[in-house]
Structures are given as structure tokens and as C-alpha cells.
Amino acid sequence: MRKISIVVIISLIMLPVLSSCKDKKADQKEDTDTATEMATEIQEAPMNELTSAEIAEGWVLLFDGKTSEGWRGYKKEHFPAAWEIVDGTLHMLGSGRGEAGSKDGGDIIFDKQFQNFTLSLEWKISEGGNSGIFYLGEEKLDYIWKTSPEMQVLDNERHPDAKLGKDGNRMSGSLYDLIPAKPQNAKPAGEWNKIELTVYKGTVVHNQNGENVVEYHLWTPEWNEMVADSKFPALNPEWADVPAKGYIGLQDHGDDVWFRNIKIKEQ
Structure with missing residues (x-):
């Protein structure tokens, strides 16, 4: 018991x-x-769509993967024929003409100006290709790059721009011709890269493949000095006076390039 x-x-x-x-x-x-x-x-999560969490956070799609709605050519009212929508991407059909671009191409912009925001997208470049992502651009000169900072898109292994400029400041992710992307973590041509580009009251951050690679501040003495020592003043004496609000653009540099999952969150 x-x-x-x-x-x-x-x-x-x-x-x-x-x-x-x-x-x-x-x-x-x-x-x-x-x-x-x-x-x-x-x-x-479907390509070119927002998750419920992203919608709750305030993200908005700039490209639906099916149409060019919201996009048009720089200083044009139509969407250039050299750009196409294919397999859920915005694809620039390379002309092989370099900076001259395509006959019915040219840079494209989203038809709304943004001020404080984070832009997120994925890009893929062809072998030997060159392109760029513009922000705070103005539509007053013949090319958007004469008014706008540019986040470089490049095949670092093959395009000669990777060896030009200073200290690699023309390589992928860089503030073109001004600040090199460090670390340089771009993926090879033919592979997708993800970027987040943040602009907030003059502070600008380039994030490439999960790492902050560039950070700078507009309108400061350091900014003005850096621009004065670059090629831009010869092209536009007012280039340093970047507006607080402007257009987002994608570049036709004569090479095949693809963009997808383009979305923005305004702050």
C-alpha cells in the first residue's frame, strides 16, 4: 500500500x-x-504586388508589372516604344548607341514629384551595360541627368565607366561621379540587385543588396564643394541646387536593362 x-x-x-x-x-x-x-x-509575395504589411506601412506601387501606367518619356507625353513591359519587368531595349540612346527611347520618369521618401526596386543589367536611377529630377533641360542626382546601375566587370571617375565613383550603387558605393556589393550582369534609396530633408542614403553604400547631405557646404569639383557645373551651373521635390527616372543609356518591384513610401 x-x-x-x-x-x-x-x-x-x-x-x-x-x-x-x-x-x-x-x-x-x-x-x-x-x-x-x-x-x-x-x-x-507576388511579383510587383504589395503585401498586407507593406500596405499598412504606406508603400505604393509605381509599376504593376503589366502596363506602363504612370510612366512617360522625359519631356514627352507618351511612353517610348524602346521601352517594353515583358515578364513583369520594365525593359529597355538596348540600341548599342551608348549615351545617344535609342531613336524612340530616352529616359523615362514617373509622372509625379516626390519629396521625402524611400524608393525600393530591383534591377538587372545586361553584359557591358550601363543605366541609372534618377531622383529629385527636374524637367527643364535636355537630359534629366543634367538636373538630378543618379544612383549608378552598371556591369562593373565589363563597362569602362567602372574604371573612370575617381575611386570607383562610377560603379554600381554610387552617387554617379561624386561618391563611390562602399562596400561595392553589386551582383554580376544578368543577376537581380535590390536597392532602397532614401531621401529625407536633404539626407540621402543608397542601400544596395541590404547594405548602406552611400550617405550624403544635400545643400551643405560639403555638398557644394564636392559638386564644384565635378563635371556637372560645366553642364549646368545650377546643378548643385537640387530641388527639395522632383521626379524619379530610369535611364536609357543604350543598353538592355530591366526593372521590377518598383514601390515607394512617402514620409
Whole structure:
């Protein structure tokens, strides 16, 4: 009888402990399942669409993957024929004419001006290709790059621009011809790169493939001095006076380039 009583007592003592362990395992499994579901949702988010979390955060699509809605040629009312929508991308059909671009091409802009924002997109460049992402651009001169800072898009391995300029300031992710992207973490031609470009009250940050590679501040003495020592004043004496609000543009540099998942969050 004593042995049976001891077993019963021990069982009664251990029951809450076992029950607690069981509950913890259930909670852990539930947490794991939730994390797995969230990861799956992130991985399976459709191309050129926003997740519910992004919508809640205020992100807006600038490209739906199917049409050129919202986009037009720089200083044009139409969308240039040399740009096409293919496989969910904005694709520039390379002309092989370099900076001269395509006959019915040219840079394109989104038909709205932005001030404080984070722009997110993915880009892929062809072998030996060159392109760029413009921001705070104005539509008053013959080319947007004569008024706008540019985040460089480049095949660093093959395009000669990678060896020009100063200290690599014409390589991918750089503030073109002014500040080199460091670290230089661009993926090879033919592979997708992801960028986030943040502009907030004069502070500008280039993020490439998950790393901040450029940071600078507009309108400061340091900015003015840096621009004065570049090629831009000869092209536009007012280039340093970047407006607080302007256009976002994608460059036709005569080479095949693809863009997708273009979205923006204004602040």
C-alpha cells in the first residue's frame, strides 16, 4: 500500500510539470508555425504586388508589372516604344548607341514629384551595360541627368565607366561621379540587385543588396564643394541646387536593362 501511495503522490506532483512542458511545446510549435507562415508569405509575395504589411506601412506601387501606367518619356507625353513591359519587368531595349540612346527611347520618369521618401526596386543589367536611377529630377533641360542626382546601375566587370571617375565613383550603387558605393556589393550582369534609396530633408542614403553604400547631405557646404569639383557645373551651373521635390527616372543609356518591384513610401 505504501508503494502505491508513493507512486500516486509522485504522479500527482509531476502532473502539473508534465502538463506545463506539454503546453510549452505546444506554444513553441505554434510560434514556429506562425514564423513559418510569415516566412512563406514573404517568399511567396507576388511579383510587383504589395503585401498586407507593406500596405499598412504606406508603400505604393509605381509599376504593376503589366502596363506602363504612370510612366512617360522625359519631356514627352507618351511612353517610348524602346521601352517594353515583358515578364513583369520594365525593359529597355538596348540600341548599342551608348549615351545617344535609342531613336524612340530616352529616359523615362514617373509622372509625379516626390519629396521625402524611400524608393525600393530591383534591377538587372545586361553584359557591358550601363543605366541609372534618377531622383529629385527636374524637367527643364535636355537630359534629366543634367538636373538630378543618379544612383549608378552598371556591369562593373565589363563597362569602362567602372574604371573612370575617381575611386570607383562610377560603379554600381554610387552617387554617379561624386561618391563611390562602399562596400561595392553589386551582383554580376544578368543577376537581380535590390536597392532602397532614401531621401529625407536633404539626407540621402543608397542601400544596395541590404547594405548602406552611400550617405550624403544635400545643400551643405560639403555638398557644394564636392559638386564644384565635378563635371556637372560645366553642364549646368545650377546643378548643385537640387530641388527639395522632383521626379524619379530610369535611364536609357543604350543598353538592355530591366526593372521590377518598383514601390515607394512617402514620409
